[in-house]
Structure formats: structure tokens, C-alpha cells
Amino acid sequence: MVEELRALGVTALITTRAAGDLNLSSTEPVGAVHERWTRLRDRLGVLGPGGRCASSVQVHGTRLLMHEPGWEGWLRADAADGHLAIARGTALTVTVADCIPVFLAHPAGAVGMVHAGWRGTADGILPAAIDVLAAHGVRAGDLHVHLGPGICGRCYEVGPDVYARLTGVRTDAPRTVDLRGLLADQARAAGVRCIERSAWCTRCDSDLFFSHRGGDSGRQVAAIVAPASPGRPPSA
Template sequence: MGDLAPYATIDDFADLGVRAVITTRAAGSFSLAGDDPTGEVMTRWQALRSWLGVEGPGSRFATSVQVHGARVIWHQPGWEGWLRVDAADGHCSAQRGTGLGISVADCVPVFVAHPSGIVGLLHAGWRGTAARIVPGALAEMAEHGARPADLRIHLGPGICGACYRVGPDVYQQLTGRRVSAPASVDLRAILAEQVRECGVRSVTISPWCTRCDNAMFFSHRCGDSGRQVAALVATP
């Protein structure tokens, strides 16, 4: 892998005291259903928790079994350890120190941060995007006092528009428009439009495409079984 760093930090929220990161191929796959031995995969997860500062007694790190749905978990304090929620694709927390993690390989990791320390991390492939997982999460964040106008959102490494062709049915679910043949869609452009419609003003989009930059990231459409992890935590 040459000099590829195992973690690519996302600096958009650093001044808010929020650490955000995505792992690269150099860190190895984080998939528990992939080809790598489970022990090695667990070691990678533990190293990431340690890097984030959410490992050890009293710490919280929330993940889930992802199902390409729109269910988002609002994590309260009062637990500790590594949580793996069943059937959820997004996580929010108002408690500094609660780490959030999702695994991806073409789907878009959506990082959300508010100056108060409220954070969110959503897994948005085409199904989640069509089901509006991100606007749903933003509505819940607003109920907790994080207004969209004050949020910062980063759309992380995912498949780009040039690399992603979908059939007419998926295209219509994503865009509302009919086509008669497979067509290209840019998930991150659609997600950016969704959040701007919610009133978010600060949106950045990663320059990386998991398929164009397949030497750096795992890509489902390139045939990879591996997964990288996107994670963030508002540091105490």
C-alpha cells in the first residue's frame, strides 16, 4: 500500500471539537462478514476505538447491523462499551464522548456536527437516500436544539456520479424522473440537495470516489468484499 495512511482524517469539524475519520485500505477491512479472520477484524475495530478515544471503562462506541433503511438511533448516555444495534443505519448523540461508527464501501457516509457537540453519522446508499434517512435525522436533531442552519455536514467518500449507473426504477425513486434505460446518478449531489432544502448552509463533499480511488478505498461495485469505517466523536 506504499505510504497510504490507515486513517484519513476529515478536518471540517476540528474547530468544533469533533473528530471525524474514514479508514482506508491500509487499515484493512472492517467487515465481520468478509474474508479476513474475525480476530484480525476485531483488532482493527479496537484500534480505531482507541484512536478515537472511545475505548476502555466508561467509554461508548455505537455501531449497528446496517440494513439500508432509514432508522436512526438517538443514543442516550447511561451505557458503556461497544454497542451494536440491530437494523439501523444512522446514529445521533448529544453527549460528548459517544463515538459513532458505520461501515461503507460505495454508500455515502454522512457526517453531521453542531457546535453544541450534537453529532450524527448516517449510512446513505440509494435506498437510504430514497428513504430520506438524512432529512429524517436532521428533523430529530432540530428537536434536540440543533437547527439545520447551524449544522455542518460532510458527505464522505462514496461512489461518484460518473461511476454509478442505476436502472430506471432506482433512478425514479432517487430523482422522481422517468428514464427508459440505465442512467447515472450522483448520490452525494442528491444528498446535498436534500440537506440544503432542510436549511443546512454548510455542506462539503469529499473529493474521493470509492471506485475512482479504489486503490485507497474498498468498493462494492469494484467487487471488493471489504468495508471501511467512517466514525466521529465530539470529544469531551
């Protein structure tokens, strides 16, 4: 659980290896993967009548989906890397294994969940999400942004081209880069004042988390939901 978001009445969490592989593109029997998602939806309080859980095929792009109420079930949208909801009651999810899951929350119940690897970071998916929320009346200055468990600045080495895309600095050799640091800078520049970052690294702490660079094909899920009835978060 992301504790500082719990104080806003928002449930925000990331699964670990203990919850199993939640990769929707795995070669495991579909029933096994769906059973793990069912358990996750139950934990998020969005299983059953009226429950809404949004997911998507992630393509390292910058497309964001704004979810209105008026549907129920488990959505798997095509080709999107971020989810937003102004109204309470929709769980937003991304799958990750080294990329950074970015949780966004407003005290009135608007939430966002963004998947940011190097491409999404370089192309500005996080400031884009903050802009879309602002266009719906959610002020950046009132937002809480949490940069969740992902690969750390000591583990994440990239080639010269990617380094230049991310930092604007030319180099001849591979360099390490701190994606959460870059994302924090972007959020600050977009007007967010409340920015927290997780200390967990999926690579350093790969006994706990799946890590793409560590050789895993498995994925954990990062999820956020503002419960339909504020003050009554689902049991965790």
C-alpha cells in the same frame, strides 16, 4: 480526518485499505476483525473505561438510533442505518464501500453518522436525521454536514427504476446519478447551510478505498465523535 469538522473540535474520519477490512460480516477470523476495531476505537479516544462506540447491522433502511450516555463499550445494534448523539463522548460509526457516509456536527457537540445508499437517499434518511436533531434542540441552520467518500456521479450507474425513485425522472436506459449531489440538495432543503462534500470516489480511488462495485467485500468505517473533553481530540 475531515478538516472542517476538526475546527469544531470534532473527530471525524474514514478508514482506508491500510486499516484493513472492518466488515463485521466478513468470513475472516473474528479476532482479526476485532483487533482492527480495537485500534479504531483507540484512535477515536473511546477505548477503555467510560468509552462508548456505537455501530449497527445496516439494512439500507431509515431507522436512526439516538444514543444517550450511561453505558460503555462497543455497541452493535440491530437494523439501523444512522446514529445520533447530543451528549459528547459517544463515537458513532457506519461501515461503507460505495454508499455515502454522512457526517453531521454541531459546534455544541451534537453529532450524527448516517449511511446513505440509494435506498436511504430515496427514503430520506438524511432529512430524517436532521429532523431528529432539531427535535432535540439542534437547529439545522447551525449544523455542519460533510458528505464523505463514496461512489461518484460518474461511476454510479443505476437502472430506470432506481433512477426514477431518486430523481422522479423516467428513463428507458441506465443512467448515472450523483448521490452526494442529491444528499446535498436534501440537506439544503432541510435548512442546513454548511454543506461540504468529499472529492474522493471509492470506485475511482479503489486503490485507497474498498469499493463494492469494484468487487470488494471489504468495508471501511466512517466515524465521528465529539470528545468528552472539548479541545483535546485524540492523537491521529
